[in-house]
Amino acid sequence: MRRSESAVKRLASTRGLDVFQPQNLKDEGVLARLIAARPDALIVAAYGLLLPPSVLEIAPYGALNIHASLLPRWRGAAPIQRALLAGDRETGITIMRMDAGLDTGPMLSLHRLAISEDDDAQSLHDRLATLGAGAIVGALADIGAGRARPAPQPEYGASYARKIGKEESELDWTKPGAELERAVRALRPSPGARSQLRGEIVKIWRARCVARAGTPGEVLACGAEGILIGCGDGALLATELQRAGGTRLAAADFLRGFSISCGERFGAAR
Numbered sequence: 001m002r003r004s005e006s007a008v009k010r011l012a013s014t015r016g017l018d019v020f021q022p023q024n025l026k027d028e029g030v031l032a033r034l035i036a037a038r039p040d041a042l043i044v045a046a047y048g049l050l051l052p053p054s055v056l057e058i059a060p061y062g063a064l065n066i067h068a069s070l071l072p073r074w075r076g077a078a079p080i081q082r083a084l085l086a087g088d089r090e091t092g093i094t095i096m097r098m099d100a101g102l103d104t105g106p107m108l109s110l111h112r113l114a115i116s117e118d119d120d121a122q123s124l125h126d127r128l129a130t131l132g133a134g135a136i137v138g139a140l141a142d143i144g145a146g147r148a149r150p151a152p153q154p155e156y157g158a159s160y161a162r163k164i165g166k167e168e169s170e171l172d173w174t175k176p177g178a179e180l181e182r183a184v185r186a187l188r189p190s191p192g193a194r195s196q197l198r199g200e201i202v203k204i205w206r207a208r209c210v211a212r213a214g215t216p217g218e219v220l221a222c223g224a225e226g227i228l229i230g231c232g233d234g235a236l237l238a239t240e241l242q243r244a245g246g247t248r249l250a251a252a253d254f255l256r257g258f259s260i261s262c263g264e265r266f267g268a269a270r
Contacts, residue, residue, distance in 0.1 A: 075103035084186035177234030
């Protein structure tokens with residue numbers, strides 16, 4: 001729980017490079033410092049805020065964003081989680097030149113990446129980060145060589161990846177098991193999928209969909225393999241869980257400290 005420097009800052013320090021960490025980009029002093037740096041291009045990754053028009057105009061080649069989706073699908077703050085929640089089979093990296101809109105600028109390149117059945121938000125993030133690093137280096141090389149040809153985004157297929165809200169971490173057992181399995185993966189490692197049993201919040205970190213009928217939220221079976229919970233369609237076998245204030249445990253270890261009986265009901269966590 002201690003503040004630490006990012007990998008970028010640590011590397012910059014070893015290379016003797018200047019690191020500037022303004023609280024925002026609207027201050028005139030900040031703008032003056034950026035202008036004084038005379039950048040050819042600005043590179044933006046996971047910034048989370050819109051750049052003011054004054055900043056977008058500083059560099060002759062503009063501000064280039066490494067966006068973790070195949071635009072125009074999943075514009076916005078949480079493209080990785082939304083792709084997993086939606087059951088998308090592929091995602092990727094778009095290198096785009098930023099404009100005043102939210103991820104609406106022209107595209108320099110698209111790089112596709114298949115989503116595997118066991119991907120979660122962390123594993124997909126890490127693979128996209130590696131892909132994005134190579135993509136932005138290639139885009140800068142194309143700009144420098146005069147090969148870059150920015151293209152407008154398609155007019156169809158746009159979707160908005162809003163930030164994941166706390167309320168979305170609560171599993172709705174009336175939904176299909178396949179959808180809840182995707183939610184568990186999309187919400188891992190943060191904020192984590194959760195439910196409630198006997199008034200206590202239980203987080204479900206790993207689970208898989210099972211073809212078994214049952215009442216939504218009802219515990220259908222318990223054992224070393226996991227806790228089987230009924231869904232609106234099928235069931236969810238929870239294999240890694242965590243009690244409030246506890247540690248993440250495999251189902252067999254979890255049940256040793258928190259006995260659960262068939263017929264009990266999971267519900268919304270409050």
